[in-house]
Amino acid sequence: MKNMKYILRIKCPDAYGIVAKVSTSLNDMDIFIMDSSFFSDPVTKSYFMRLKIFSSKGEIESSNFSNAFNQACGDLKMEWTLENEPSSPNTLIFVSKYGHCLQDLLYKNSIDSLKMNVCGVVSNHENLKTIAENYEIPFFYIKNNSEIREKAEDEIEELIRNNKIELMILARYMQIFSPDFCSKYSGKVINIHHSFLPSFKGAKPYQQAYEKGVKIMGATAHYITEELDAGPIIEQTVERVDHSQSPEELELIGQDIESITLTRAVKKHLEGKVFINDKKTVVFD
Numbered sequence: 454m455k456n457m458k459y460i461l462r463i464k465c466p467d468a469y470g471i472v473a474k475v476s477t478s479l480n481d482m483d484i485f486i487m488d489s490s491f492f493s494d495p496v497t498k499s500y501f502m503r504l505k506i507f508s509s510k511g512e513i514e515s516s517n518f519s520n521a522f523n524q525a526c527g528d529l530k531m532e533w534t535l536e537n538e539p540s541s542p543n544t545l546i547f548v549s550k551y552g553h554c555l556q557d558l559l560y561k562n563s564i565d566s567l568k569m570n571v572c573g574v575v576s577n578h579e580n581l582k583t584i585a586e587n588y589e590i591p592f593f594y595i596k597n598n599s600e601i602r603e604k605a606e607d608e609i610e611e612l613i614r615n616n617k618i619e620l621m622i623l624a625r626y627m628q629i630f631s632p633d634f635c636s637k638y639s640g641k642v643i644n645i646h647h648s649f650l651p652s653f654k655g656a657k658p659y660q661q662a663y664e665k666g667v668k669i670m671g672a673t674a675h676y677i678t679e680e681l682d683a684g685p686i687i688e689q690t691v692e693r694v695d696h697s698q699s700p701e702e703l704e705l706i707g708q709d710i711e712s713i714t715l716t717r718a719v720k721k722h723l724e725g726k727v728f729i730n731d732k733k734t735v736v737f738d
Contacts, residue, residue, distance in 0.1 A: 457512050458487070458538040460725040463502040465531040467493050471500055478525035482518065483509045490737035494730060501728045501735045505538065536725065539568035542619035545612060546574050547626035552581045554624035554645055557712040558719065559588045567716070568723055572616040575609065577628055597628045606634055622719060623677070625711070632679040640729050642677045643722060644684070645715040647707050649673060649691055654682040659707055663700040670694050670703060672711040674718030676729065685734045687727055688718035 465471065472491065479486060488505040506513075518535060548555050555574065561567045574585040577597040585592040593612060597605035605628075612618065623644040635642070648658035649671030662670050671691035678684040690710050694703060721727050721736055728735040 458505060458507050459513055459535055460538050460540070461502075461504040461506055461533065461535050462725050462728070463500075463504075463531050463533045464728055465500050465529050465533075467498050467500040468529060471502070471529060474526050474529065475502065475504075478522055479504075479506060481525070482521055484513070485509065490726075492735050492737075494735070497731055499730060501730070503725060503728075503737050534725075538725075539723065540725070541568045541570050542723070543572050543617050544569040544620045544622065545572060545609075545616070545618050546622045546624050547628075548574060548576045548578075548581050548624050549627040550578050550580060551625040551708070552584050553708045554712050554715050555581060555584055557716050558622065558624060559584070559590065561716055561720075563588060567720055569620070569719075572618060573612065575612065576626075577605075599629075602628075602631060606631060620722070622715070624715060629681065630677065635677050635679045639678070640676055643687065643715070643718055644675055644677050644682075645711050645718075646673045646675065646682050647704075647711050649689060650675065650682055650686065659704045660700050662694075663698075663703055666696060668693060668695065670707060670710075672707060672714040674715050676734075685729050685732060687721060687734055687736060688714050690714040690717075 463475065476486065484506050486504055486506055490503045492501045513535070515535065522533070546555060546558060558567065559571065562569050562571060571590050573591040573593050574581070575593045575595055577595060579594050582592045595605050595608045619641065621638065621642040623642065625645060646658070648654070648662065649669070650673040653661040669691050671689055673686055674688045675684040675686045690713055692706055692710055694706065726737040
């Protein structure tokens with residue numbers, strides 16, 4: 454009998470006996486723990502747990518598991534999810550004119566380094582259509598700017614519904630979503646910003662970095678929120694630079710950093726290792 458693997462993610466108010474109750478409940482269902490990660494936040498008084506599990510009986514039937522687990526651990530006020538490993542969520546990737554992050558994501562997905570079902574590439578420009586076609590991914594041109602944002606978001610919402618989208622990746626998509634959109638898809642949209650946040654928010658961060666004469670520059674992958682470039686941070690990468698490099702050279706260096714950072718963040722998300730913790734994240738190794 455094949456042992457199917459699952460990821461059990463738990464967030465709850467911190468309390469004594471959480472690990473004992475969860476472990477006992479799983480043991481009573483003949484479920485084995487293969488790997489575990491835990492974190493207790495003394496500030497938010499929250500507890501986070503990620504478990505890789507499998508059952509000696511094969512497939513875990515979701516309704517039976519839910520009933521038994523809630524009965525055993527219901528008093529802990531848990532928010533929990535159980536998903537197959539890998540889960541391969543239906544995904545949309547958003548781009549504008551730069552293709553470096555898109556290339557890296559699609560290549561890593563093609564060699565199974567990432568586990569996504571990419572349902573389409575969405576762009577407000579048409580210049581990256583060939584990249585999507587090379588990977589046999591549908592390309593959707595949706596014109597978007599501040600004057601027609603509502604119409605564009607309606608078209609995007611239709612794509613989300615029709616493809617049952619579970620994850621969206623903004624791979625240098627240079628448009629801003631409405632507060633309602635950000636709120637509706639909280640924790641489901643990952644953005645790459647081309648600076649080491651919270652420094653140099655907004656437009657032209659490489660020019661801002663050059664003007665400040667920074668010695669370290671970086672990129673930040675984060676979940677989007679209503680506040681621009683201020684969502685919970687998932688991953689950051691930095692590189693040393695010096696006075697001799699122009700804004701154009703900084704941008705070339707930065708593009709490599711952006712690709713690495715975004716791909717790492719997406720991988721962590723896909724593996725269920727990222728938990729939103731108020732305005733921050735808990736990210737397990």
